[in-house]
Amino acid sequence: MPERRFTLLIGALALVVASVPYFVGWLLTPAGSVYTGLTTNIDDSDVYLTWMRHVASGAFFQHNQFCAEPEARQTLLFNLWFLFLGTLSRVLPPILVFHLARILGGAALLWAVARLLALAVSDERARKLAFALVCFSAGLGWLIPGNPSLKPFAFAKATIDTFQHEAITFQSLYYSPLFAPATFAMVVFITALLRSEQTGKLRDTLPACLAGFLLGNSHTYDVIPLFAVAFTWRLASDISQRKVSVSGWLRLIVIGAATLPSTAHIAYVLKTDAIFRARANETEPTYTSLLPWVLLGYGFLLPLGILGALQKTATPGRGLLICWAVVGVAVAYLPFEFQRKLLMGPHIPIALLAGIGLSTLAGKLSGDFPKILALFGVLITLPSNALLLLRDITRLQNNESGTAYRPYLSSDEVSALEWLRAHAPPDSIVLVAPDPTSHTRFPNTPLMPHLAAVVPAHTRCISYNGHWSETKAYGRKLGETRRFFSQSTNDSQREALLVANKIRYILYLNRLAGADLGDYVPVDWAMGKQPGALHTVYTGSEVTIFEVSADD
Structure with missing residues (x-):
C-alpha cells in the first residue's frame, strides 16, 4: 500500500477507535438521563469545559471558577488555545468543541509525526511500522496482576500505560483536547530543530519558535523537557564532531528567545497571583512512578527501540530521537512536584525507534514472514490501550468513571x-x-x-x-x-x-x-x-x- 494512503488509513483508524467509548456512551444513555459526553477523568474535563464557557461569555483572562476567593477574578492568566476553543463555543455546544478539539488536535499530531518520520527515517517500511506504533502502542501494564494503578492514587508503583494518559500517544488522542495539541507542538518543535540542523538555515527554526511560544503559554511544563533535549543534543553533537557549532547554538538561542515571553508570563503570574500559586502549591504532588514501572509502561517498545537506535544508515535523525527518548524520561525525575506531567512526549521517539527495530527484524525474514512479524509486533503492544477502552465502556453501564464523577x-x-x-x-x-x-x-x-x-x-x-x-x-x-x-x-x-x-x-x-x-x-x-x-x-x-x- 502506498505510504501516504497507509498513513491516512492508520491515523483515521486510531482517531475513530479512540472515539468509540464516547459513541458507546451516547448509545447507552439510560432513559431519564443525559450523557455528559465524557467517560474518564471527568473532573479535569469539566475544568476544560469551564475555561471554554468562560471565554464564550466574553472573558479574556482565565478566571478560576472553582475558587470563591475574590482574587480568583483578578488574574492575568490566559490560554491562547482555550481562547480559540471558547470563541468556537459561542456558536457550538462546548462539549462538541471539546471533541472537535480532541479529534482535530489528534489529527494534527499524527500529521506532525508523519512529517518527522519523513525527515528522520529513510526506510519506508520502518516509517510505516513506526507510525502504526505511535498510533496504537502501549506497554505491559495489562500483564501485571493487581497493577497498583488500578487502585486510587497508588501511582508510585504503577505502569504509566494504565493511568498516565499524556504519556501514551493513543491515550492522548482519546482523553483530552489539550494533550494531543500540546504533543503536536512538541513534535513540530523537534522536527524544526532537526530540519534546521540539516539545512543550517535560521529560517527553518521558525516552526520551533512558534511551537515553543505556544507551549510556554498553553502547556508550560513541556518547555522543560524540550529545551533539556535540545540542549543535550546540541552539546552531544559538538562533542561527537569535536568542535563547537556557533550557528547551531545561535539557532537554539533564537528558539529560546521566542519561547521566553510566554513562559516568563506564566512565571510572573505564578509569582504574583496568590490563587494560581496556591493551586500549584496545595495540589497533591504528581510524582513519577519508580523507573521500572515507567519502563514497563513502554513494554516491548524498549527492546525494539534499542535495536532501532543501533541502525545508523536508516535513521538520519537517530541522534535526536535517542536524545529525546532518554532525556525525555530522565527529566521526569527532576525535583518538581509535577514530575510525571513531564512524561508527555517520550513515547513518540521510543515508538519511532521501535518501528525501525521491528523493520530490521522483519528484513531478516523472507516470504510472508516479514508481514506476519510486523503485524504481530504491532499487535502485542495494543492490549493496555484496548483494555483501557473496554474498562471505560464497562464503567458506563454502571454510570461510573475513574473517579467519583458520573458520565x-x-x-x-x-x-x-x-x-x-x-x-x-x-x-x-x-x-x-x-x-x-x-x-x-x-x-x-x-x-x-x-x-x-x-x-x-x-x-x-x-x-x-x-x-x-x-x-x-x-x-x-x-x-x-x-x-x-x-x-x-x-x-x-x-x-x-x-x-x-x-x-x-x-x-x-x-x-x-x-x-x-x-x-x-x-x-x-x-x-x-x-x-x-x-x-x-x-x-x-x-x-x-x-x-x-x-x-x-
Whole structure:
C-alpha cells in the first residue's frame, strides 16, 4: 500500500477507535438521563469545559471558577488555545468543541509525526511500522496482576500505560483536547530543530519558535523537557564532531528567545497571583512512578527501540530521537512536584525507534514472514490501550468513571443546572451538597459533591467546593461541606459559612433526605425547615436549589 494512503488509513483508524467509548456512551444513555459526553477523568474535563464557557461569555483572562476567593477574578492568566476553543463555543455546544478539539488536535499530531518520520527515517517500511506504533502502542501494564494503578492514587508503583494518559500517544488522542495539541507542538518543535540542523538555515527554526511560544503559554511544563533535549543534543553533537557549532547554538538561542515571553508570563503570574500559586502549591504532588514501572509502561517498545537506535544508515535523525527518548524520561525525575506531567512526549521517539527495530527484524525474514512479524509486533503492544477502552465502556453501564464523577446526569440535575445558567447572576457562588451515592462508585473515599465540578462547566457560576486541584484549600472546603450538611451542625454555624463566603445558592440533592450515611446525615432544614435566610428557587424530583437572602 502506498505510504501516504497507509498513513491516512492508520491515523483515521486510531482517531475513530479512540472515539468509540464516547459513541458507546451516547448509545447507552439510560432513559431519564443525559450523557455528559465524557467517560474518564471527568473532573479535569469539566475544568476544560469551564475555561471554554468562560471565554464564550466574553472573558479574556482565565478566571478560576472553582475558587470563591475574590482574587480568583483578578488574574492575568490566559490560554491562547482555550481562547480559540471558547470563541468556537459561542456558536457550538462546548462539549462538541471539546471533541472537535480532541479529534482535530489528534489529527494534527499524527500529521506532525508523519512529517518527522519523513525527515528522520529513510526506510519506508520502518516509517510505516513506526507510525502504526505511535498510533496504537502501549506497554505491559495489562500483564501485571493487581497493577497498583488500578487502585486510587497508588501511582508510585504503577505502569504509566494504565493511568498516565499524556504519556501514551493513543491515550492522548482519546482523553483530552489539550494533550494531543500540546504533543503536536512538541513534535513540530523537534522536527524544526532537526530540519534546521540539516539545512543550517535560521529560517527553518521558525516552526520551533512558534511551537515553543505556544507551549510556554498553553502547556508550560513541556518547555522543560524540550529545551533539556535540545540542549543535550546540541552539546552531544559538538562533542561527537569535536568542535563547537556557533550557528547551531545561535539557532537554539533564537528558539529560546521566542519561547521566553510566554513562559516568563506564566512565571510572573505564578509569582504574583496568590490563587494560581496556591493551586500549584496545595495540589497533591504528581510524582513519577519508580523507573521500572515507567519502563514497563513502554513494554516491548524498549527492546525494539534499542535495536532501532543501533541502525545508523536508516535513521538520519537517530541522534535526536535517542536524545529525546532518554532525556525525555530522565527529566521526569527532576525535583518538581509535577514530575510525571513531564512524561508527555517520550513515547513518540521510543515508538519511532521501535518501528525501525521491528523493520530490521522483519528484513531478516523472507516470504510472508516479514508481514506476519510486523503485524504481530504491532499487535502485542495494543492490549493496555484496548483494555483501557473496554474498562471505560464497562464503567458506563454502571454510570461510573475513574473517579467519583458520573458520565450520566439525571434529567432533573440537568434542569437544575439549566436553571442556574438562566437565572443565576454571573459569578454567583454555589455550595453543592455531597452526592449520597459517590462512595458506591469510588470506594474508600468520603462522600463527594459530584455536581460541584459540573456547575462551572455548565453555568456561569462559581463552585465553592468544586475541584480537588483547582479549588484553593479544597480539603478544608470539602470538610466544611460535609459539616454543613450534617444534622449535628446547628443553623448558626451554617449561616456563618454562607455569609463569610458570600455563597448565593445551595444545590441540594434530595436523595440525602433518605440516605443512611453515618456522619453525613441530611439536614432537617433542607426539607422545609430552613432558616429565614434561605428560600427555595428551584424544586425538582432530585434537586432543590436554595437562594441565600441578600439581606442576610
